[in-house]
Amino acid sequence: MKTLTIVGGAVIGLSCALRAAESGWEVTVYEPDQTCAASRVAAGMLGIAGESRTGEDAYLAFAEQAMSRWPAFLERLGDDRIVAASSSLMVGVDSADVGELTMVADWLRGRGHPVEPLTGKEIRILEPAVSSRIRSGFRAGGELAVDNRRLLQVLSDRAAEAGVRTVRSQVTDLADVRGDQVVLAAGVNSALLSPDLGVYPSKGEVLRLGWATGALPPPEHVVRGRINGRAVYVVPRHDGVVVGATQYDGGDDRLPVAGGVADLLSDAIELMPSLREYRLLSAEAGLRPATPDGMPLIGRVDDRTVVATGHGRNGILMSAITAELVAETLAGKTIDNPSIDAGRLSWATQ
Ligand SMILES: Cc1cc2nc3c(=O)[nH]c(=O)nc-3n(C[C@H](O)[C@H](O)[C@H](O)COP(=O)(O)OP(=O)(O)OC[C@H]3O[C@@H](n4cnc5c(N)ncnc54)[C@H](O)[C@@H]3O)c2cc1C
Structure with missing residues (x-):
């Protein structure tokens, strides 16, 4: 052998x-x-x-x-x-965020990728925990x-x-x-x-939050938002969520930075206000193996x-x-x- x-x-x-x-x-x-x-x-x-x-x-x-x-x-x-x-929602708050999402959706659709436009109301029917400030977005079916x-x-x-x-x-x-x-x-x-x-390091931070009694349950979809020009995502786990992610090209240490953690937390809570009641389990940083x-x-x-x-x-x-x-x-x-x-x-x- x-x-x-x-x-x-x-x-x-x-x-x-x-x-x-x-x-x-x-x-x-x-x-x-x-x-x-x-x-x-x-x-x-x-x-x-x-x-x-x-x-x-x-x-x-x-x-x-x-x-x-x-x-x-x-x-x-x-x-x-x-x-x-089993699928992902892409959502935006202000007109710049929505404009950016529309551009991405058009590009994806043009390449045959399934994209389903959604109003803010439709998004909140699918995910009641999403903020009432979310104006619109789209569903990327089958994105697990x-x-x-x-x-x-x-x-x-x-x-x-x-x-x-x-x-x-x-x-x-x-x-x-x-x-x-x-x-x-x-x-x-x-x-x-x-x-x-x-190959070079591209540092990124994520937070792990645990569901707490009395809070709304974790979402069923991945919810990816553009909040005030920054990208943030909330990914479900059976007992909580993962919030991410920052990106610093070249950063080669594995310690999360206070500013990155603060931005992720505030953007995630703006996207899904009920996360305020979750427990902060960890803040971690990892190195993506990037190429030019x-x-x-x-x-x-x-x-x-x-x-x-x-x-x-x-x-x-x-x-x-x-x-x-x-x-x-x-x-x-x-x-x-x-x-x-x-x-x-x-x-x-x-
Ligand atoms: C914050 C963050 C969020 C991310 N989110 C996603 C996501 O949602 N979806 C997605 O698809 N990807 C995501 N990624 C990217 C993904 O994590 C990486 O692309 C992927 O994990 C790379 O896998 P790998 O096995 O090549 O490297 P690693 O997972 O880094 O593993 C390399 C392994 O090699 C071992 N090793 C290193 N040196 C040696 C050696 N000399 N001898 C023997 N063993 C060695 C290490 O111990 C390590 O276990 C994310 C990354 C980060 C940092």
Whole structure:
């Protein structure tokens, strides 16, 4: 049996490990400690409309492909507590916010993405906790959210059941790693092991709030708002919500900043006033593994090494498709996908 070593055991590494083990590889994952992984900090939205920026057509196309892999992925994982929401509402307060949302909705619609316009009243019928100040928005049907911590636990369990071995230590040099093939999936730390990839940290903060007796229950949808020009989202959990997220390119420490936490709290409460009564469970920061053009790096860089990193703001969404593309690369197949451009990867490794 051929041996595969995966460096990094969070959402990307574990998804690749499970898929490779099911394709007949003997897999070992090196993962020292997942506590600081972006995969744990994340909010868990499978966001296409919410995370694609107007004009990023290639990104939108890849995000849609990524989403199309989720039904089968969820079925394989077989755990009905992973899904946290089944669709998303995008809402705005002032005329500038609404204007911005309309532009995004038009762009999405023009590319065949399902968008359902909603008045403020219709939004409050779907989500009674949304502020009466919300003027309008749209529903992005089928844009799920998952409980990313539950997902990590289930992925880890399924990988172990499929025979994946985990070594609790950090890799300091890819040359020291044994295995016929190696997959680099160390998130932002991929830059330390392979600096030429150009992966850099994009820091983001999130808050976790717990439902308190007497308060309105958590929403059923992901609610993404533009409040006073800033983006904020509220993602349901069965016992509370995740509020996010700030973005500071280049920030490389994992401590939340007071100002970021204050903005998130005030914007979330403006979006959904009942959150004022929730308990503040945590404020955390994580490092998204970003790339200069925003697209992930998935593909072969030499005879023994395949990279699966640079997933930026959408690594949870892109986990299933990444595992599939890595398995195909390991099997020697040529990958036909807009995110994989051999020229780009060879540029990155020059
Ligand atoms: C605030 C915030 C909110 C986000 N929200 C979302 C969201 O809603 N939806 C979404 O799709 N994405 C979201 N993301 C992005 C998503 O979290 C990342 O794209 C994704 O988690 C990247 O996964 P990864 O496995 O590549 O990296 P990570 O999750 O960072 O994991 C890398 C792993 O590699 C291990 N490692 C590092 N160095 C070594 C080494 N030398 N040897 C061995 N192991 C090593 C680490 O311990 C870590 O466990 C968010 C990110 C942030 C910060």
